[in-house]
Amino acid sequence: MxxxxxxxxxxxxxxxxxxxxxxxxHARRTLPQLAALADLEGKARLIDDQLVRSRTELDDVQREVRKADSDVQLVRDRAARDQARLDAGTGSAKDLQAIQHELTSLARRQSELEDVELEVMERAEAAESDVNELERGRGELTARIAALEVERDQAFARLDAEAAAIGGPRPHVAADVxxxxxxxxxxxxxxxxxxxxxxxxxxxxxxxxxxxxxxxxxxxxxxxxxxxxxxxxxxxxxxxxxxxxx
Structure with a gap:
């Protein structure tokens, strides 16, 4: 002693x-990168939540598009069959007149369904644009987070190395005390x-x-x-x- x-x-x-x-x-706990990361990660969680909602909305609208397209196609197919029968001239005059009336109704119905299809397609386009914009923003956030994580890890390494160098002699000093x-x-x-x-x-x-x-x-x-x-x-x-x- x-x-x-x-x-x-x-x-x-x-x-x-x-x-x-x-x-x-203290410097390790209060690195500026930690606060910046916490902020960006909070924003990322918000975007992720928005993406889930927007992708769900897009899926729903795309199903509507497929249904609207199917409805239009059914009417087109029916009209094509009726037109073929009318062009063939088979059947009585009464039957051909009924087919002509049905073709008129089908044309009106097709127009209505195409209007619905167009409206749904516009909504799908808007929903897809929203998803793309959110994904772009999320990608930018991901890159910024990754860069900050590198900075944080480098700062941690510097602080830890200094702490190891400073603290290395401590046991010997404590033994002297x-x-x-x-x-x-x-x-x-x-x-x-x-x-x-x-x-x-x-x-x-x-x-x-x-x-x-x-x-x-x-x-x-x-x-x-x-x-x-x-x-x-x-x-x-x-x-x-x-x-x-x-």
Missing amino acids: IAEPNRQLRLLDLQAIDTRLDQLS GEDLVALYEKIRANSGGTGAAALTQRRCTGCQLELNATDIQSIRAAAADEVLRCEECRRILVRTPESGL
């Missing part, structure tokens, strides 16, 4: 490591926003940034070198350094 003053100084090294690791962790002091430090750190130890610099605690009063300074001067001191204001471990101003 290294000497008490030195292990307290090593505690500042440990705090510096942990502070940087906390910063890197000692289990007892590390345990106290960790407890304080958990309750003090991530800072468990602070240097006393020019009579000021660098944890709470408050200047110590004369009485506290006198107590610190009188304290043994191996005594673990605490800031009276923020209760963090207060580490004496050559710059303490004592």
Whole structure:
């Protein structure tokens, strides 16, 4: 075990490591790409919902188109048969007259059905245009999401690499500090926003940034070198350094 003053100084090294690791962790959680991805993925879900509805509508209209086309074709076929019979001149005059009347009715019915077919085809065209537009927008979103994911992963890799480099020596530094002091430090750190130890610099605690009063300074001067001191204001471990101003 290294000497008490030195292990307290090593505690500042440990705090510096942990502070940087906390910063890197925060940076990882708050990457701009994460917020941008969340926004784009939300938009993508909305488009996906719209696509489901639009594709369903298109399928329904296309079925209407097929039915309308079938209805028109049935009338055309019937009219073609009647016209063939009329052209052949077979049957009585009364029969031929009835066929002529039916052809007139069929022509009127065909016109009506073709109007219906045209209206349905126009709706199908509009529905297909909506689907195509949504698919185009979804494709653009997919490309933007993929690009952002690459940026995010690259940023993660950089932050993780730095965290590994910064955190690598931590076990050795913690060993120099000692289990007892590390345990106290960790407890304080958990309750003090991530800072468990602070240097006393020019009579000021660098944890709470408050200047110590004369009485506290006198107590610190009188304290043994191996005594673990605490800031009276923020209760963090207060580490004496050559710059303490004592």
